[in-house]
Amino acid sequence: MVTIDIASRDFAETLEKNRIIFVDFWAAWCGPCRMFAPRYSKAAESHPGIIFAKVDTEAEQGLAAAANITSIPTLMAFKDQTLVFSQPGALNATSLEEVIQAVKDIDTKVLPTQAPPQRA
Numbered sequence: 001m002v003t004i005d006i007a008s009r010d011f012a013e014t015l016e017k018n019r020i021i022f023v024d025f026w027a028a029w030c031g032p033c034r035m036f037a038p039r040y041s042k043a044a045e046s047h048p049g050i051i052f053a054k055v056d057t058e059a060e061q062g063l064a065a066a067a068n069i070t071s072i073p074t075l076m077a078f079k080d081q082t083l084v085f086s087q088p089g090a091l092n093a094t095s096l097e098e099v100i101q102a103v104k105d106i107d108t109k110v111l112p113t114q115a116p117p118q119r120a
Helices: 008-017 032-048 063-064 095-106
Strands: 020-026 051-056 074-079 082-088
Touching: 008 051, 008 063, 020 032, 032 051, 032 074, 051 074, 074 095, 082 095
Parallel strands: 020 051
Antiparallel strands: 020 074, 074 082
């Protein structure tokens, strides 16, 4: 699977319809974002059962604000509509794979519920 662009209008629906979703908050002017993008795309190709979404923080300022994005790139992961990972910074390929595996292994039935960002 390739990465998908996601906007505030379809963010909640994407969470509802998919079990695991990674979201890369980025901007075109951000050097670390551009460095991370190929790693993120490669991970998307390697994990076809997972949704890898991208949010352009310049175009989707309301969504970025609702998600409390203060630094980019920021990677978030949701499993069963629960935020299970959020970290700013460009992960290297090994760390990204470790996060993906950790998210797959999480049992969301034992986690406290945290609401995902809402539309602005």
